[in-house]
Amino acid sequence: MTIDTLKLESLLSESREIVLVGHFNPDGDAVGSVTAAYHYLKARGKQPRIILPSPYPESMAFLEPEDPRERIVICERDPELARRLVAGADLLVCLDLNRLSRTEYLEQDILQSKARKVLIDHHIAAETDRFDLAVSTIDVSSTCELLFWTLMAMPDIAGDPDRIPLRCAESLYVGMMTDTNNFSNSVFPGTFEMASRLIARGVNKEALQEKVLSCYSVSRTRLMGHMVKDKMKVLPKHQAAYMLLSNKEKDRYHFLPGDSEGFVNLPLAIRDVRISALFTENFDGKYIRVSLRSKNEINVNRFAIRFFNGGGHRNAAGGRLYMPLEDVPAYFEQALEAWPEEEKFS
Numbered sequence: 001m002t003i004d005t006l007k008l009e010s011l012l013s014e015s016r017e018i019v020l021v022g023h024f025n026p027d028g029d030a031v032g033s034v035t036a037a038y039h040y041l042k043a044r045g046k047q048p049r050i051i052l053p054s055p056y057p058e059s060m061a062f063l064e065p066e067d068p069r070e071r072i073v074i075c076e077r078d079p080e081l082a083r084r085l086v087a088g089a090d091l092l093v094c095l096d097l098n099r100l101s102r103t104e105y106l107e108q109d110i111l112q113s114k115a116r117k118v119l120i121d122h123h124i125a126a127e128t129d130r131f132d133l134a135v136s137t138i139d140v141s142s143t144c145e146l147l148f149w150t151l152m153a154m155p156d157i158a159g160d161p162d163r164i165p166l167r168c169a170e171s172l173y174v175g176m177m178t179d180t181n182n183f184s185n186s187v188f189p190g191t192f193e194m195a196s197r198l199i200a201r202g203v204n205k206e207a208l209q210e211k212v213l214s215c216y217s218v219s220r221t222r223l224m225g226h227m228v229k230d231k232m233k234v235l236p237k238h239q240a241a242y243m244l245l246s247n248k249e250k251d252r253y254h255f256l257p258g259d260s261e262g263f264v265n266l267p268l269a270i271r272d273v274r275i276s277a278l279f280t281e282n283f284d285g286k287y288i289r290v291s292l293r294s295k296n297e298i299n300v301n302r303f304a305i306r307f308f309n310g311g312g313h314r315n316a317a318g319g320r321l322y323m324p325l326e327d328v329p330a331y332f333e334q335a336l337e338a339w340p341e342e343e344k345f346s
């Protein structure tokens with residue numbers, strides 16, 4: 001893909017109030033991309049602000065701006081401030097989201113804002129026509145990888161990773177590392193190239209792995225054991241497995257945001273399991289969060305669109321169900337039954 005860095009450069013240099021927005025339930029790629037953009041812009045003398053719709057995992061707090069006045073604004077905690085920032089922006093940069101609805105509470109505010117709008121994202125079917133500039137492709141591991149190549153093409157970086165601020169480089173590495181499950185899926189040749197250049201730049205890969213991937217509590221590790229031992233159901237007929245996580249169990253295991261990260265991948269370690277699903281009761285009990293993963297040839301993005309009010313990527317997708325948790329197993333089995341073969345392998 002070609003990236004219109006001339007346009008991006010002029011949008012950035014003409015803007016004073018830049019606001020960076022990530023998606024609801026932010027993962028490593030969302031936090032990584034908004035903080036990477038922040039640290040890059042900060043080094044350019046800008047004072048960008050970051051908004052995330054809901055809280056992010058504690059393990060990523062070290063990526064936050066150091067200036068307490070520029071801390072990430074969490075829309076669920078501080079909706080007024082978030083709305084004020086969107087309304088006052090002259091440039092809004094949305095990262096790691098393909099539809100404005102993924103900002104949950106902010107869609108209308110963003111649409112109504114007079115700010116110019118940029119999208120940087122790696123999901124299928126991005127709403128590119130809602131933006132003045134869209135950097136969108138699915139041929140990268142993560143938004144952080146796409147942002148890395150975008151920055152490399154900017155005139156001030158000019159292909160030299162040493163010109164990327166170290167904090168920005170660390171954020172980029174974290175987003176790529178988490179979205180690829182530490183180099184186990186969605187890895188492209190450019191992903192290794194990015195990693196190699198960032199490590200040469202001075203990113204300490206082991207330190208980041210320890211901070212982000214080996215950071216859990218005892219109770220989270222016990223919850224993981226409970227899920228695999230007591231909750232995982234295998235459906236050999238469909239080469240599928242699933243787990244349900246209720247709010248009661250979350251309370252029992254002192255659940256924190258990010259604690260179920262990785263659970264959905266666990267059943268895929270079983271030889272004949274090719275589809276894995278995790279169904280999590282949302283904290284307010286209003287809906288069930290759906291997480292789907294698959295092995296190579298199976299397209300769970302299509303599965304999420306058709307049956308789970310969501311979407312995502314070929315091998316990692318998600319969505320929502322509006323039904324009691326106890327009704328989910330029957331619904332899931334019916335969905336597997338009803339899923340057209342040609343779509344499954346599309």
Ligand code: 5GP
Pocket residue numbers: 027123264290291292309310311312313316317318319320
């Ligand atoms: P996770 O299972 O890690 O929550 O999400 C995996 C991927 O599925 C995300 O990277 C995102 O692309 C997609 N995804 C998750 N939840 C939703 C959702 O509610 N709607 C849509 N469209 N995509 C989702």
Ligand code: MN
Pocket residue numbers: 029030096122142143179
């Ligand atoms: Mn992503």
